[in-house]
Amino acid sequence: MKDKEQIFLEIESLFGRHEQRDWKSSVELIKYLIKEYPNDVDVYIRVIYILHNILLEENYPKEEHDNIANLLFKCFEKSYILFSENAEYLFFIGKILHIAEWYFGLNDNKLALEMQKKAMDKEKGNLLYEWAYRLSCSMDYEEGYLAHQLIEQEKDKIDWLKSKGFPGNYILNHLQMSNQNYLKRKASGSS
Numbered sequence: 001m002k003d004k005e006q007i008f009l010e011i012e013s014l015f016g017r018h019e020q021r022d023w024k025s026s027v028e029l030i031k032y033l034i035k036e037y038p039n040d041v042d043v044y045i046r047v048i049y050i051l052h053n054i055l056l057e058e059n060y061p062k063e064e065h066d067n068i069a070n071l072l073f074k075c076f077e078k079s080y081i082l083f084s085e086n087a088e089y090l091f092f093i094g095k096i097l098h099i100a101e102w103y104f105g106l107n108d109n110k111l112a113l114e115m116q117k118k119a120m121d122k123e124k125g126n127l128l129y130e131w132a133y134r135l136s137c138s139m140d141y142e143e144g145y146l147a148h149q150l151i152e153q154e155k156d157k158i159d160w161l162k163s164k165g166f167p168g169n170y171i172l173n174h175l176q177m178s179n180q181n182y183l184k185r186k187a188s189g190s191s
Contacts, residue, residue, distance in 0.1 A: 004033055005165075008046050012166045020059045026050070027068060034075065042164070044079035045092045048072065049167040052096050055103060069103055076104050090119035091129050092167050098136050112136065128157045132171070135178060144182025151179050 002010070011026045030047050037043040051072040054060060060068070076093070083089035094115030097104055101112060116136055120129040127150050134143035150157055161168035161175070 004037060004040075004043060007033060008050075008165050011050055015053055015058065015166065018057070018059055020061070023054055023058070023060050023064055023068065026054070027064075027071060030071070039082065041079075041083050041086050041089050044075060044083065045089060045167055046165055047075050048079065048093060049096060049165075049170065051075065052100065052103065053166065056100055072103055073105060085122075087119040087122040087126075087129065090115040090122070091132060092164075092171070094119060095132055095136070095171060096167075109136070127154060128161075128175075131175065131178070135174065144178050144185065147175050147178035148182050150175060 007029050011029060014021065014026070030050065033043050033047060051068055054068055055065070055072065079089065079093070094112050097106065097112035097115065098109050101107070101109055104111075106112075113133070113136055116129070116133040120126065120133045123129055127146050131143055131146035131150060134146060158172065158175075161172045164171075
């Protein structure tokens with residue numbers, strides 16, 4: 001069997017094509033990863049992002065929806081029990097919960113914000129976690145300023161995001177958009 005990084009890259013390479021696709025083989029690979037790496041926070045973060053992306057962004061046969069949604073919910077339930085004190089998990093999953101909380105059995109974004117704040121509190125001084133929380137709370141100027149600082153002065157955080165596959169790239173894209181918005185506001189003289 002391929003190693004976990006190869007499996008993730010294989011599945012993630014299918015994203016963005018928006019063509020009708022049967023995701024059953026990808027779901028089976030995800031189940032394999034969970035079984036093989038039951039205590040690996042990175043595996044759960046990437047699995048949750050993959051399943052969430054399939055449900056929201058990709059085309060799949062309607063009969064696959066419930067299977068994928070149920071697996072996403074089960075992965076979240078199990079991982080939250082395992083990693084609810086892990087700042088990295090709280091950061092990434094708090095961001096994904098903020099997008100489509102209903103897939104996680106939630107009615108609002110309260111837990112998403114709590115997770116992001118907890119990640120920020122656990123790693124005080126981590127500008128990436130602070131930026132993410134402020135972005136989710138719509139603190140426009142502050143989050144834009146933090147995004148600019150991260151991009152200009154914290155290359156290690158940017159490299160870390162790049163190393164995290166699809167979830168890292170997703171966050172990095174939002175960080176870059178936040179920075180661009182900040183630079184536009186700064187250039188126009190507004191805050």
